[in-house]
Amino acid sequence: MSLVIALALVGAVQVAEPEGYWTGAMRGDVPWALAGARVIDDAALDRLIADERPVLIDVSPEEPRPPGNRPWLPLHRSIPDSRWLPGAGEGVLAPSRVTLLTTIAVRNRAVVIFCHPRCWASWNAAKRLVRAGHPRVFWYAAGIEGWQERHATAVVQPDSAWAASAAVSPAAPRASAGDRP
Template sequence: MTPRLPVLVLALALTAGAALAQVPEPEGFRGEPYRAPLPATLAGAHVIDDAEAKALHDKGVPFLDMLPRQQRPDNLPEGTLWNAPPHRTIPGAVWLYDTGYQQLAPAETARLADGLALATRGDKTAPVVIFCKADCWMSWNAAKRAVGLGYTAVNWYPRGIDGWQDMGGELVVTPAGP
């Protein structure tokens, strides 16, 4: 019976992998949980892998980081001082925090629109790379919004900082963008 166990584990892993690859694109924007398997596509955007991300980075294409700001933990005792840890991202990336949620407040909508305009110098045909972490819907939502705003060269990097690190890329501390 023991020789069958590895075969069963492999079969289950392949089945799970096939299910993950078939996540459909939602019609609107994705909400909680934001850390979940992603679709392989994003209508109107080009989905890029690690090698393409590196090549675009080397060409100087703007990278936009959509990770949210870290919030103060709920379980800290009253009066405890808390400082958010430094944000680490792909070198040269602009951090447009809190712009990948399902619903955005006007300030976050403006931060995304302003960040895209600055990164592309107002040229909606200029390429940008939008990312966060692997299995994170924040970048998918933001890239979908960029397409909706009329940007035609949106590159979505679904592996984000995880993929960047996996291929040996460094991360740097960055301040928040516009």
């Protein structure tokens, strides 16, 4: 089933592609397309993984740490063999982190960007790679939940280079929820 048909069946609203990156609330209706990238469904992702072993990039945010000094050991489940870059889909990203994202997305391999359904983070990250000139960007809008309906997930940790860059990168300014590109 095509992604457009699947979205229509669940009542998703058609949203126009913004010119820039989305800086509003990360959860909500997203465009059904992304200029310069290919939107893929479950079957296309399965074929791509079997045929090409693409770079799989999960841009889901980290769960917020609860208040207090209690031990906190969150688990993040994702598509096996994916690299988790929490925050890589923010609307505003420090230039050093943009460079790192484009480096992790190896240019001579297909790259699949995903997050959760109805999440702008994966759309933003895929758009960032398209704008950087990556030749084969695939956006898996069904995200982790789409994958886990058919396959097992794996516990992943934040990518070590990405986590290290958070410690040395100045925080990018956050746009307010009402801002639109």
